[in-house]
Amino acid sequence: MSYSEILALSRQAAAGGLGPWFDDRLKAQIDAGLFLGEDQLGKVRDRIIRQLADYRDQAGVGTAVLGMSGGVDSAVTAALFKQAGWRVVGFTLPIRQDPVETERGVEACEALGLEHFHLDLSPEYEAMVAALGRVDEALPQADTNPARTRRGNLRARLRMIALYDQAHRFGGIVASTDNFSELCAGFWTLHGDVGDLAPVQGLIKSWEIPWLAREVGVPEKTWRAKPTDGLGIGGGDEAQIGATYLEWDITIFAIAEALRENPQLTATSLADALELGGDDHARRILDTVLARLRMTWHKRVNPIRFDHPLAHRFALIDRTDESLFRPAVLRQQDATLAPSTDRGGALLTPEANGSNAL
Ligand SMILES: Nc1ncnc2c1ncn2[C@@H]1O[C@H](COP(=O)(O)OP(=O)(O)OC[C@H]2O[C@@H]([n+]3cccc(C(=O)O)c3)[C@H](O)[C@@H]2O)[C@@H](O)[C@H]1O
Numbered sequence: 001m002s003y004s005e006i007l008a009l010s011r012q013a014a015a016g017g018l019g020p021w022f023d024d025r026l027k028a029q030i031d032a033g034l035f036l037g038e039d040q041l042g043k044v045r046d047r048i049i050r051q052l053a054d055y056r057d058q059a060g061v062g063t064a065v066l067g068m069s070g071g072v073d074s075a076v077t078a079a080l081f082k083q084a085g086w087r088v089v090g091f092t093l094p095i096r097q098d099p100v101e102t103e104r105g106v107e108a109c110e111a112l113g114l115e116h117f118h119l120d121l122s123p124e125y126e127a128m129v130a131a132l133g134r135v136d137e138a139l140p141q142a143d144t145n146p147a148r149t150r151r152g153n154l155r156a157r158l159r160m161i162a163l164y165d166q167a168h169r170f171g172g173i174v175a176s177t178d179n180f181s182e183l184c185a186g187f188w189t190l191h192g193d194v195g196d197l198a199p200v201q202g203l204i205k206s207w208e209i210p211w212l213a214r215e216v217g218v219p220e221k222t223w224r225a226k227p228t229d230g231l232g233i234g235g236g237d238e239a240q241i242g243a244t245y246l247e248w249d250i251t252i253f254a255i256a257e258a259l260r261e262n263p264q265l266t267a268t269s270l271a272d273a274l275e276l277g278g279d280d281h282a283r284r285i286l287d288t289v290l291a292r293l294r295m296t297w298h299k300r301v302n303p304i305r306f307d308h309p310l311a312h313r314f315a316l317i318d319r320t321d322e323s324l325f326r327p328a329v330l331r332q333q334d335a336t337l338a339p340s341t342d343r344g345g346a347l348l349t350p351e352a353n354g355s356n357a358l
């Protein structure tokens with residue numbers, strides 16, 4: 001893997017490259033193995049495909065339904081299921097969508113050999129917005145960020161209703177398409193664009209997702225496309241998040257590394273610990289990342305259970321499932337594919353890297 005390849009695939013090169021702090025950090029993180037090399041990524045790909053195949057055999061379910069938006073996340077997810085021998089049914093579900101995105105979704109279905117259905121949900125979306133407008137006029141009318149986000153979340157949840165219905169119809173599951181960068185950014189809709197099995201949830205959007213997409217035969221047009229939320233909230237993912245995905249991923253790794261070295265750090269002391277110096281852009285991005293983490297931590301532990309007075313019951317049913325029916329693939333504790341250096345290895349342990357939040 002080369003530095004320039006990461007810059008190209010993340011689309012950061014086209015955006016003018018990285019500022020000085022990010023540039024230094026990226027090089028250090030590549031050396032530390034935080035940005036996985038191509039050999040490692042090949043192993044990740046093989047392992048995900050093997051696990052999907054094992055799950056299909058052991059859980060007795062072999063059909064995956066998913067929304068094909070024209071973006072890279074859904075396309076790479078579909079390709080992995082397909083390569084693992086699943087029947088994959090892709091749905092283009094435009095809601096007042098730019099037709100170019102829908103066309104990319106259709107093309108990806110064709111290129112990957114998926115079954116394809118098309119269902120325009122715009123009328124149902126309009127009806128839902130109008131219905132909720134009867135209790136709150138702001139929803140249909142306001143052109144504010146909160147109102148746009150609420151309308152966007154309605155779109156994601158309408159798609160979810162359609163996909164779960166179709167999964168039931170086909171006796172299958174809904175595939176989750178979210179990635180690690182989105183998980184950290186809280187950049188998904190609770191009970192919306194989530195599903196039952198999330199094969200790419202551990203992969204970063206700036207590098208590993210487009211790399212994998214290219215590897216598994218996703219059309220170039222798709223893995224090169226500008227990431228969008230498909231919700232009409234505006235500006236594309238990176239404009240909404242306030243950082244490019246590469247800046248986001250570098251900052252998340254840097255924060256985690258700083259906290260590992262000094263667990264006493266607070267959000268306010270991080271800027272010094274990260275040695276941002278006079279790099280004002282990096283300071284702004286750090287603030288943006290911290291603000292998002294502060295706004296969204298709860299999404300990563302949803303549903304919130306506290307230290308429940310009857311928590312032993314969760315353990316009781318967990319042990320029962322584990323003993324009787326849970327597929328073996330969920331119990332395997334293979335060595336992780338964490339980087340070999342101490343720094344990277346400590347950051348990428350399963351506890352730090354994996355989450356069942358979605
Ligand atoms: N402290 C707290 N403890 C527990 N729960 C809390 C909470 N604060 C809010 N909540 C709950 O969280 C809800 C807000 O979360 P949620 O409904 O998810 O909505 P929210 O996070 O506000 O918005 C979704 C975000 O995800 C982005 N998105 C959505 C879908 C797809 C994509 C994409 O590109 O892939 C991106 C979208 O652009 C937007 O920025 C609140 O309405 C409330 O129910």
Ligand SMILES: Nc1ncnc2c1ncn2[C@@H]1O[C@H](COP(=O)(O)OP(=O)(O)OP(=O)(O)O)[C@@H](O)[C@H]1O
Nearest residue numbers: 067068069071072073074093177193227228229230
């Ligand atoms: N128009 C759409 N038709 C079908 N599914 C959709 C549509 N828009 C969004 N989705 C579903 O919601 C998921 C979340 O959207 P998201 O934008 O994160 O993914 P993506 O579009 O695949 O990738 P990217 O973020 O690169 O655009 C998609 O992966 C897809 O499953």
